[in-house]
Amino acid sequence: MDSSLFFSRTDLSERDARKALDTALGGADDGELFLEYTQSEAFVFDDNRLKSAAYDVEQGFGLRAVVEESTGYAHSSELSPAALKRAAEAVSAVKTGRSGTYADGPARTNTRLYPDDNPLDAVSFADKVALLEEINAYARGVDPRVRQVSASLSGEWSMVEILRPGGEILRDIRPLVRLNVSVTAGEGDRQESGGHGAGGREGYARFIDPAAWRGKVDEALRQALVNLEAEPAPAGEMEVVLGPGWTGVILHEAVGHGLEGDFNRKGESAFAGRLGQRVAAPGVTVVDDGAIAGRRGSLTIDDEGTPTSRTVLIEDGILKGYMQDRLNARLMGVAPTGNGRRESYAHQPMPRMTNTFMTNGDKNPGEIIASVKDGIYAVNFSGGQVDITSGKFVFNCTEAYRVKNGKIGAPLKNVALIGDGPSVLTRVSMVGNDFSLDPGIGVCGKAGQGVPVGVGQPTIKVDALTVGGAAA
Numbered sequence: 001m002d003s004s005l006f007f008s009r010t011d012l013s014e015r016d017a018r019k020a021l022d023t024a025l026g027g028a029d030d031g032e033l034f035l036e037y038t039q040s041e042a043f044v045f046d047d048n049r050l051k052s053a054a055y056d057v058e059q060g061f062g063l064r065a066v067v068e069e070s071t072g073y074a075h076s077s078e079l080s081p082a083a084l085k086r087a088a089e090a091v092s093a094v095k096t097g098r099s100g101t102y103a104d105g106p107a108r109t110n111t112r113l114y115p116d117d118n119p120l121d122a123v124s125f126a127d128k129v130a131l132l133e134e135i136n137a138y139a140r141g142v143d144p145r146v147r148q149v150s151a152s153l154s155g156e157w158s159m160v161e162i163l164r165p166g167g168e169i170l171r172d173i174r175p176l177v178r179l180n181v182s183v184t185a186g187e188g189d190r191q192e193s194g195g196h197g198a199g200g201r202e203g204y205a206r207f208i209d210p211a212a213w214r215g216k217v218d219e220a221l222r223q224a225l226v227n228l229e230a231e232p233a234p235a236g237e238m239e240v241v242l243g244p245g246w247t248g249v250i251l252h253e254a255v256g257h258g259l260e261g262d263f264n265r266k267g268e269s270a271f272a273g274r275l276g277q278r279v280a281a282p283g284v285t286v287v288d289d290g291a292i293a294g295r296r297g298s299l300t301i302d303d304e305g306t307p308t309s310r311t312v313l314i315e316d317g318i319l320k321g322y323m324q325d326r327l328n329a330r331l332m333g334v335a336p337t338g339n340g341r342r343e344s345y346a347h348q349p350m351p352r353m354t355n356t357f358m359t360n361g362d363k364n365p366g367e368i369i370a371s372v373k374d375g376i377y378a379v380n381f382s383g384g385q386v387d388i389t390s391g392k393f394v395f396n397c398t399e400a401y402r403v404k405n406g407k408i409g410a411p412l413k414n415v416a417l418i419g420d421g422p423s424v425l426t427r428v429s430m431v432g433n434d435f436s437l438d439p440g441i442g443v444c445g446k447a448g449q450g451v452p453v454g455v456g457q458p459t460i461k462v463d464a465l466t467v468g469g470a471a472a
Contacts, residue, residue, distance in 0.1 A: 004169050005116065006035045006161045010059065012079040020063065020084035021163055027095045030066040030326055032304060033163040035059075036345040039120060042154040045132035053129070062345040065091040066327055075346045111307075113293045113300045114173045118157045119203025128153055131208050139183055139217045145228075146221065147191055148184035153177075155204065162305040170305040176200075176296070176452060178441065179207045181216050185224040192230070194223025194398070199440035200294045223380065223399055230413035233400070233469025239375030240417065240465040241368055241403065246438040248455035249381055250395055251286065252356050254421030257388040257446065259286075259313045260339070260351040261328035268389045270422045271319060279319045280425035283361050286314040288323050290338055290354030296440045297354040297454040304340035304349050311337045313356075314425070325351040343449040353444060355454030361431025365459040368430045370406035376467055377401045377408055378417065388446070391421030394468070416468035424462055432459030 007014045017033055025031045037059040044052045060077040061084070072094030074087035132151045139149040158174040178199030184191055196219040198207070206212055242250065263269035271279060280286070290308030292298050299308050304326050312320050324332070325340030328351055341352035369377065377400060384395035397415035401408050437456035444453040 004161060005159060005171065006037060009037060010079050012084075013081075016081040016084055017163055020088040021165065023085075023088040024063050024065045024072075024091045025165055028065040028067050030330065031064045031091075034062040034064070034303065034342070034345055035161045035163070036061070036158060038156060038158040038344075039118065040154070040156040041120065042152065043128055043132060044150070044152045045129075045136055046150045047148075048136060050129055050132065053125075058344075060345040061087070062342070062347070063087040063091055064348065065094050067094050069327075069331065070094050071327070071348060073348050111291070111300070112173075113291070113298055114175055114201060116173050119175050119205075120155045120157050123204040123208060127208065128204070131213070134210070135181060135213055135217060138214060139181065139221065142217070143185065143221060143225070145185040145187060145225070146183060147186045150182040152180045153204075153207070160303070162301070162303075164305060168305075170301055172300045174299065175202060177202055177204055177207060179213065179216060180441070181213075181220045183217070183220040183224045185221065185228060187228055190228060192224050192227035194220045194225070194227060196220040196223065197439060197441045200296055201298055202294055226399060226411045227413060230411040231402075233376075233412040233415040233467065234402070235467060235469045237464050237466050239372045239403075240462045240467065241372060241375065241377045242457070242460050242462065243377065243379040244365075244432065244434045244458050245436040245456055246380060246441075247378060248357050248438065248457035249442065250393065250417070250424070251358055251421075251457055252353060252442070252444065252453065252455045253384065253386040253395075254391045254393045254419070255286065255425060256288070256353045256356045257386070258391050258421060259322050260353070261322045261324040261332065262351050263389055264322050265328050265332050270389070270391055271322075274319050275321070277319055278317050279422060280314050280317040281428045282317045283431045284314060284317050284425055284428050285312070285359045286356070287312055287359060288337075288339065288353055288356045292355055292454075295355050295437065295454045296442060296452045297356075299338075299354065302338045302340045302349070303342045304336070306336045306338045306340060308338035308354060311339070317425075323351050323353060325349055341451050343451055347449050350447065350449075352446060352451055353453050355437065355456070357435070357437060357454070357456035358431070358458065358460065360433050360435040360458050361460075363430045363432050363459075365432045365434050368432055368459050368461050369403060369408060371430065371461065372403040372406060375403045376412070376415065377403050378415065393420065394418050412469070414469055418466040418468055424465065427463045427465070428460050429463045430461040434458050
């Protein structure tokens with residue numbers, strides 16, 4: 001059992017917490033007391049000046065009791081015996097007329113991804129502002145076509161403790177940093193923008209190194225200059241090559257949500273009831289792994305206390321499993337996979353992705369491009385729209401190129417990729433050997449909750465995907 005850090009930093013006592021937990025969970029099937037303390041800060045530099053700087057401290061608890069499929073949940077930022085008592089009384093209503101059998105607790109892990117110390121304090125306020133000033137000056141001086149620069153830096157340090165019956169205290173420390181740069185370049189009356197960012201579960205050290213942040217600025221500027229030369233996109237069904245790394249966001253949105261346990265237990269996913277069946281082309285393997293140290297979606301334990309793990313979802317095109325929280329795993333008769341996540345103490349956990357990606361294949365990326373007779377090479381994406389249960393999607397490209405007879409041609413603007421996840425996976429004909437994860441910028445939304453995630457994939461070829469653009 002871990003000793004608590006939370007109670008030593010707040011006015012709440014462990015005795016009061018245990019009393020409320022016992023009241024709420026007596027006769028329930030599952031549940032926990034989730035405690036969270038978070039420090040966060042954010043800086044935005046725009047129009048040659050520091051536009052905003054913010055610092056916040058937030059703390060609170062979420063108390064949950066689960067009976068069969070029903071959940072009683074109460075949360076509060078007031079850390080007091082009275083607030084805990086009210087919460088326990090509220091969630092106990094879910095147990096009316098029933099005495100449950102409490103589920104076994106999570107397995108323990110001896111591997112901690114992050115130390116207890118807070119890395120946000122290692123760099124001063126002045127140095128963080130100076131970093132953004134340097135980025136602004138460098139971006140404006142590197143090319144005369146630069147017209148606007150915006151840079152942002154944010155950091156967060158969270159301490160989570162999960163109390164369970166029997167005296168268990170499970171703890172996770174969660175640092176999170178992100179740097180973003182946006183550059184607008186222009187020629188004559190035309191101007192275009194490009195952006196790049198990076199982040200991870202770490203401190204600021206990597207991001208204040210000029211060798212690192214200059215690369216982010218150069219990449220943002222490169223994208224802006226490419227977009228200045230972009231031509232209108234064609235339209236119609238054609239071959240599409242997706243580049244490595246961040247393009248895995250299509251996999252995340254169009255396929256990943258459909259592999260979460262709740263949608264499959266309820267029969268709402270296109271993948272429901274298809275375990276052991278072929279759902280993708282041979283060579284396609286999809287994994288969710290929340291235990292990769294330093295990655296944006298990685299946690300020591302999920303928000304129910306289950307250790308994160310590597311979960312194979314699709315192996316060589318065959319559906320092998322789903323991502324599970326404790327509730328859906330129990331009702332489906334399988335083990336939880338460490339995917340029970342929540343945005344904060346004010347939210348209930350649900351099955352969510354961590355770092356979801358397609359693994360390497362055996363094709364050289366140049367070979368994949370050379371195989372395209374008439375198509376599109378998509379390198380970067382911005383936003384999109386997805387129907388989670390069906391997997392139907394529309395994604396907008398921020399960087400894409402025309403490909404004809406195996407040669408990359410002119411950059412394109414206003415490229416939209418339209419399709420559905422289950423069909424796309426069956427049309428993957430080539431998988432590259434250049435796998436990479438995204439630079440650490442992903443945020444996933446589900447049921448009104450946002451959580452940090454990672455995505456990734458190698459270069460892949462989709463034989464037929466609808467491209468929306470100008471008339472063909």
